[in-house]
Amino acid sequence: MSALFLLTATREALAAIWAFQQPAEAVLAQYFQENRRLGSRDRALLSDTVFGMLRRKRLLEFALAQAQPPHTSTAQFHHRLALLGLVWTASAASAPASTHPADALHHTLAQARQLASADDQPWLESIAQALAGLPCQQWPDSTRHNLPDWLASRLQQQYGDAAFQELTAALQQPAPLDVRVNALQGKRAVAQQQLLEHGLESQPTPYSPWGLRLQGKPRLHQTPAFTEGLIEVQDEGSQLLCLLTDARRNETVVDFCAGAGGKTLALGAMMRNTGRLYALDISASRLQALKPRLLRSGLNHVHSMALSHEDDARLQRLWGKVDRVLVDAPCSGMGTLRRHPDLAWRQTEAGLAALQNTQQRVLASAARLLKPGGVLVYATCSLLHAENQAIADGWEQAQRAQPGAFQPLPLEPIWHKHKISGLLANPTAPHQLQLLPHQHGTDGFFAAAWQKPA
Known part of the structure; x- marks a missing residue:
């Protein structure tokens, strides 16, 4: 998929998702159904981009609010958001997990300016200049927790400042994939070995005696362990x-x-x-x-x-x-x-x-x-x-x-x-x-x- 084609697809998907009237997964499924030219890798990249943007929604929107000239239409906003989101996703894939969100955003802006068209250069440059003069300590708290204000307020009051920060940081990370071993079909060690034979490494879950944890997005549905009922996806x-x-x-x-x-x-x-x-x-x-x-x-x-x-x-x-x-x-x-x-x-x-x-x-x-x-x-x-x-x-x-x-x-x-x-x-x-x-x-x-x- 060309960069322009991917940018267009991301913008089109965001137009429906950012309305928050339907689950993002359902919107993407419908979009893929209507755009069969997208291959499996294209669909995976688009999904990763959209969900990565949702996890950093308020940070990305804060950055776009610094843009000059400001966006003049919803379509232009979605275009700018899609461009930042795509570069953010590509940058995050190679960045250490410990990278500070502010550093990641500065890196994203630098990368975006190298890839963007001439029409996009002015507003990207204006964001970079605005944020360069604003220490990240002065950025709104929302850029760190990335939650609606009402929800952030409830969680912060409930858990306290320190735990709230740890909790919201964890919520912004993709979850691993847990499976439950069906004790009627076999033992956990047997399931773990079967998955390994199909190139899927797993670790026993810390608490559940039935669980195995896998990283990434393995194709479990194609393994005999899944099709024969030895495992089921369950957190x-x-x-x-x-x-x-x-x-x-x-x-x-x-x-x-x-x-x-x-x-x-x-x-x-x-x-x-x-x-x-x-x-x-x-x-x-x-x-x-x-x-x-x-x-x-x-x-x-x-x-x-x-x-x-x-x-x-x-x-x-x-x-x-x-x-x-x-x-x-x-x-x-x-x-x-x-x-x-x-x-x-x-x-x-x-x-x-x-x-x-x-x-x-x-x-x-x-x-x-x-x-x-x-x-x-x-x-x-x-x-x-x-x-x-x-x-x-x-x-x-x-x-x-x-x-x-x-x-x-x-x-x-x-x-x-x-x-x-x-x-x-x-x-x-x-x-x-x-x-x-x-x-x-x-x-x-x-x-x-x-x-x-x-």
């Missing part, structure tokens, strides 16, 4: 949420918000394909995506059910009959910004409030399913207190005065049983866990566990 943090349920043979277990079924598959393996496992979700299309995964996995005890809402009348037949329920509640997804950096710009505080209402209703509905002695795990892939501790603590307090109130279930014994070391529960709430990218290397996840009195 280590997500694997740990399943382990928290401590699901066992011959039990009745519910994955309440199953989605495409990644956690369902892990729970089924824990149950050794015995008992009854229900995969529930309000999205029939997402549950449909579970079917081929079930075929590969070897599980045949899973029952899918598309619900109309969280209080669907069909749930009544399960009231008081379930041993364990995992509630991976609908959430903002802020813990997955390494993979989906556009999520930060598609979410709002008003949307967050609506999600909290949904989370409260889903948790209350799921709790009705548990029989005496049953275990309830509430989880999100969020970093925000409002979706995590606030929901868990609020539900716990609301039902505390009721007969048969659920009791907090400490996590340490579960870690010990599954030989997991190094994970620390909340010291003031030992039934709660927060996983963080900069501390654990996983996506951001929260979990809380309770048990219904026998």
Whole structure:
């Protein structure tokens, strides 16, 4: 692909993505569908460019705000953004991971001026001059955290200045690829060797006994380990949420918000394909995506059910009959910004409030399913207190005065049983866990566990 062709493609894709009305992955998939002249390498480069720009959105926009003359149209803005983004991506590929963003931006500008057309030289030169006279210590904080102000404010207040800086730095790095080894099909060492035979190096994940971690973007779907069901893509943090349920043979277990079924598959393996496992979700299309995964996995005890809402009348037949329920509640997804950096710009505080209402209703509905002695795990892939501790603590307090109130279930014994070391529960709430990218290397996840009195 020529440089001009790539610049045009990037500009066209950005025009849709920067509106933040749809997921960036969906926009790119549609763009690739409409532009079949793009080869696999072209698509990979364009994807890397767009996601790299999303991770540094506010830094790049700050740089463009210094341009003289300023852009006079949205199309011109997208052109300038595409040019900077392409050079940024090329520069970042060869720069050490420790490179300061300000140094990377100065290098990007220098490279862009060597490659740009005569029409682009004046505004690139004006940015370089403006930033040369402004020490990076005086740049806005937004150029470092690259988040919307409302989200940055919440996270900084919640985690403190030092942890906030470490967290946001981690969120701006691409996530590794984690897979879960299907214990029904083989051991982790066997899967690791099979991947190695196909040129894919992996390392055992630090915490999950099922996990392997790969770097880059390997083509797993073409390996026998994947096609024969020995491995499934699943972040280590997500694997740990399943382990928290401590699901066992011959039990009745519910994955309440199953989605495409990644956690369902892990729970089924824990149950050794015995008992009854229900995969529930309000999205029939997402549950449909579970079917081929079930075929590969070897599980045949899973029952899918598309619900109309969280209080669907069909749930009544399960009231008081379930041993364990995992509630991976609908959430903002802020813990997955390494993979989906556009999520930060598609979410709002008003949307967050609506999600909290949904989370409260889903948790209350799921709790009705548990029989005496049953275990309830509430989880999100969020970093925000409002979706995590606030929901868990609020539900716990609301039902505390009721007969048969659920009791907090400490996590340490579960870690010990599954030989997991190094994970620390909340010291003031030992039934709660927060996983963080900069501390654990996983996506951001929260979990809380309770048990219904026998």
